[in-house]
Amino acid sequence: MKLLSVIVPCYNEEENIRDFYDELCKNTDFFRQKEIEFEILYVDDGSKDNTVSEVKKLRGEDERVRLISFSRNFGKEAAIYAGLQKCRGDLAVLMDADLQDPPSLLPEMYAYIEQGYDSVATRRVNRKGEPLIRSFFARMFYRLMNKISRTEIVDGARDYRLMTRPVVDAILSLTEYNRFTKGIFGWVGYETKWLEFENVERRKGETKWSFWKLFVYSLEGIVAFSTVPLTMASVIGVLFCVLAFVMIIVTIVRKLLFGDPTSGWPSLVCIIMLVSGVQLFCLGILGQYLSKTYMEVKKRPIYLVREEVD
Ligand code: UDP
Ligand code: MG
Numbered sequence: 001m002k003l004l005s006v007i008v009p010c011y012n013e014e015e016n017i018r019d020f021y022d023e024l025c026k027n028t029d030f031f032r033q034k035e036i037e038f039e040i041l042y043v044d045d046g047s048k049d050n051t052v053s054e055v056k057k058l059r060g061e062d063e064r065v066r067l068i069s070f071s072r073n074f075g076k077e078a079a080i081y082a083g084l085q086k087c088r089g090d091l092a093v094l095m096d097a098d099l100q101d102p103p104s105l106l107p108e109m110y111a112y113i114e115q116g117y118d119s120v121a122t123r124r125v126n127r128k129g130e131p132l133i134r135s136f137f138a139r140m141f142y143r144l145m146n147k148i149s150r151t152e153i154v155d156g157a158r159d160y161r162l163m164t165r166p167v168v169d170a171i172l173s174l175t176e177y178n179r180f181t182k183g184i185f186g187w188v189g190y191e192t193k194w195l196e197f198e199n200v201e202r203r204k205g206e207t208k209w210s211f212w213k214l215f216v217y218s219l220e221g222i223v224a225f226s227t228v229p230l231t232m233a234s235v236i237g238v239l240f241c242v243l244a245f246v247m248i249i250v251t252i253v254r255k256l257l258f259g260d261p262t263s264g265w266p267s268l269v270c271i272i273m274l275v276s277g278v279q280l281f282c283l284g285i286l287g288q289y290l291s292k293t294y295m296e297v298k299k300r301p302i303y304l305v306r307e308e309v310d
Contacts, residue, residue, distance in 0.1 A: 002036045005089030009079030010055075011045040013097040015204040017054040020097050021065070030107040041066045042097075043083045046073035052307070059309055067309040076208075077179035078303040080159065084168050086308075093162040098202040101160035105197060109162040118190035119163040123156040124199040134211060141218045148228035151186040153221070154194065161185065176224075177296050180217075183225040223288050230289060233282035240275060 008020060021040065028038060042055045044067065052069050059065040068082055080094060091113065095101045101122070109120040127135040142155035159181060163171075170188040185192075209217075222229065 002034075002091065003089040004031065004036050004038055005083075005087035005092040006038060006040045007043065007080065007083030007087055007092060007094050008040065008097050009043045009045055009076050009083065009094075010047060010051050010097045011073060011076070011079075011208050012047045012049045012051060013205060014047070014050040014054050016097045016099065017042065017051060017058065019203055020095075020099055021058055021062075023099055024095075024103045027103045027106055031110070034110070036091075036110075037064075039064050039066060039087070039089060041068065041083050041087055043079040044069040045076065045079045046070045056309065065309075067307070068305055069307040071304040071306040074303045076159075077181050080181055081172075081179060082303050082305070084172055087168070090165050091162060092165075092168050094159045096158075096160070098205065100200050100202055101158060102197065102200055105160075105195060106162070109195065112193040112195075113162060113164060116191070117193045119161060119167045119185075120193045120195060121154075121185065122158050122160045122195045122197060123154055124158060125156065125196045126199050127156070128199045128201075130199070134214070137211075137215075137218075141221075145218075145221060145225070148222070149183070149226040151183050151225050153182050153186055153225070157182055157185075166190070175302075177298075177300060177302060178220060178224050178292050179302065180221040180224040183221060187225070219288070220292075223292050227289075229285045233285050236278055236282060240278065 006024065010017065024038075024040065031038065040062075042051075042065065044051050044055065046069075052067065055065065055067045059067065066086075068086055070078070070082070083094070084092060091110075093106070093109070095103070105122065109122075112120045127138070139155065142153060145153050167188065167190050170190070171184055174184055174187070
């Protein structure tokens with residue numbers, strides 16, 4: 001008998017816990033035929049509503065339900081890490097609690113594992129039901145990211161992914177504090193099959209991601225998986241030096257030939273503003289990397305468990 005762990009990060013998802021369970025159970029017949037057992041691991045990411053008690057209620061009805069509850073909100077990335085760490089399955093799948101990752105895809109995903117793939121990932125082909133401006137920035141982010149990072153990050157990729165044990169262990173071996181899971185999946189490699197599906201809108205409740213949160217998250221992704229901004233800072237520095245050098249020569253030659261009196265302090269002010277702006281910008285880039293390094297060096301735990309139902 002094989003075991004499949006379903007890992008569900010939940011943050012204030014009280015309305016979705018049972019729906020998710022019911023929907024998942026509709027699709028378990030296929031796995032029963034294949035002699036695969038389930039365990040459903042809800043990772044409560046410090047919810048402030050009744051998520052925990054909902055999970056416990058479910059647990060009372062079904063032994064296969066497990067719960068890890070964090071001491072506070074650590075973020076989805078931490079929840080994913082905890083789930084992967086605590087799961088016992090030979091296979092693991094990550095799914096959102098809001099049913100945006102349709103469980104009906106699971107049989108097809110498993111079929112590819114049987115064919116020998118190490119992991120089966122999903123991406124949505126459209127962003128139906130999402131604010132336009134959000135989709136626009138998301139697309140920009142992926143395009144930029146793939147230009148400046150050697151790790152492939154697929155546009156529209158979801159965290160919905162079925163993995164074999166070696167892949168799970170590989171992901172766990174990356175113990176960094178700033179976890180950008182989409183990048184980590186790409187970084188570990190392995191034979192990955194991509195499945196596509198139409199975007200499904202969240203069943204109940206609201207998205208936990210504001211535009212600002214997403215923006216900060218995208219910056220984190222860039223800092224975590226690319227050092228191109230640092231190189232860019234040096235290149236800009238060199239360019240400005242070359243420019244300044246040419247200007248010095250021009251000024252001297254002009255003085256010698258025409259005895260030109262120095263004039264125009266407005267242009268000088270503009271140049272000072274521009275150059276100090278560029279300097280601050282580059283310092284900021286450095287600061288981003290420094291702050292991430294600072295957080296890594298502290299070696300704080302990625303999450304803290306308040307309660308566990310095994
Ligand atoms: N989530 C979490 N911690 C957080 C934010 C979200 O565990 O800090 C979970 C959330 O409960 C859901 C999943 O991550 O199961 C995806 O979140 P959401 O649906 O809000 O994101 P979206 O689908 O809009 O990108
Ligand atoms: Mg969602």
